[in-house]
Amino acid sequence: MPAILITGANRGIGLEFVRQYADCGWRVIATCRDPATAANLRGLAGAEPRIRIEALDLASPASIDALAGRLGGDLPLDVLLHNAALLGPGGSQLLGAWEEAPFLEAFRANALGPALLTQRLLPLVEAGSQRKIIFLGSAAGSIGLLQPPANLYAYRASKAALHLIARNLALELKPRGLVVGLVNPGLVDTRGLLDLAPEDPGPPDLQHLVKLVRAGVVPLIRPAASVTGMRALIDSWTLDQSGVFLNYDAQPLPW
Numbered sequence: 001m002p003a004i005l006i007t008g009a010n011r012g013i014g015l016e017f018v019r020q021y022a023d024c025g026w027r028v029i030a031t032c033r034d035p036a037t038a039a040n041l042r043g044l045a046g047a048e049p050r051i052r053i054e055a056l057d058l059a060s061p062a063s064i065d066a067l068a069g070r071l072g073g074d075l076p077l078d079v080l081l082h083n084a085a086l087l088g089p090g091g092s093q094l095l096g097a098w099e100e101a102p103f104l105e106a107f108r109a110n111a112l113g114p115a116l117l118t119q120r121l122l123p124l125v126e127a128g129s130q131r132k133i134i135f136l137g138s139a140a141g142s143i144g145l146l147q148p149p150a151n152l153y154a155y156r157a158s159k160a161a162l163h164l165i166a167r168n169l170a171l172e173l174k175p176r177g178l179v180v181g182l183v184n185p186g187l188v189d190t191r192g193l194l195d196l197a198p199e200d201p202g203p204p205d206l207q208h209l210v211k212l213v214r215a216g217v218v219p220l221i222r223p224a225a226s227v228t229g230m231r232a233l234i235d236s237w238t239l240d241q242s243g244v245f246l247n248y249d250a251q252p253l254p255w
């Protein structure tokens with residue numbers, strides 16, 4: 001039975017990854033910041049004993065060390081799936097509102113945390129049979145795809161840093177037989193906007209986006225479709241493709 005560790009598993013794309021991998025018979029270590037409040041994840045784990053929930057805050061090196069200690073050396077990991085990320089509020093990321101804290105929070109959660117977690121869990125991945133480390137990157141962190149409006153500076157810059165870490169790791173780990181993948185999930189509807197009734201304006205912070213989705217300008221896809229595409233990619237990712245940046249539908253993306 002293959003094993004996977006998924007970060008940020010309590011909601012959004014991470015929760016869908018847990019559902020699909022568990023449905024396919026994988027052992028899933030599903031991490032989240034606060035297992036006590038992760039109701040949807042606990043619901044899945046209650047019905048499926050192959051899902052094990054573990055606490056992990058990527059912004060805390062102590063939390064990363066504690067997780068590695070709890071996992072010990074006894075569990076080979078076939079796939080280490082770095083899904084979690086902090087988007088952060090948009091307002092504090094606009095030029096004119098910049099301060100140190102939001103940038104540091106984004107870099108800790110989105111770049112430094114995944115790097116430290118990879119370092120700590122590398123022996124478990126090397127002991128697995130598939131030996132894959134997959135990062136969820138973002139088109140928003142691609143310099144080649146940047147276009148106005150200029151926003152989300154902390155999120156975009158921290159994702160660009162993650163992209164570089166993934167590419168660099170791929171170069172270093174290829175001779176050791178480890179595959180490193182970077183995948184963009186597409187524009188995924190993790191807030192249920194596609195299911196809003198026509199007269200429902202949606203959440204106050206997303207009403208502009210709801211209008212664009214309804215106008216067909218922002219082509220959102222459902223989490224299940226994105227995760228199905230990404231799982232197929234992860235399954236077929238070879239050592240020769242280590243270090244490439246792919247969209248969920250297998251299209252190569254610019255850095």
Ligand SMILES: NC(=O)c1ccc[n+]([C@@H]2O[C@H](COP(=O)([O-])OP(=O)(O)OC[C@H]3O[C@@H](n4cnc5c(N)ncnc54)[C@H](OP(=O)(O)O)[C@@H]3O)[C@@H](O)[C@H]2O)c1
Pocket residue numbers: 007008009010011012013014032033034056057058059082083084085086087109136137138139140184185186187188189190
């Ligand atoms: N949705 C999209 O359209 C889209 C597009 C491009 C890329 N992505 C990428 O795809 C991945 C999943 O996106 P999503 O839309 O599912 O995100 P989401 O709904 O915002 O969920 C983010 C997850 O990351 C967790 N997280 C945040 N900070 C963390 C930290 N310090 N330590 C541990 N976990 C932390 C959150 O936990 P809490 O519940 O505790 O906050 C949550 O589980 C992310 O890497 C994102 O950048 C998404």
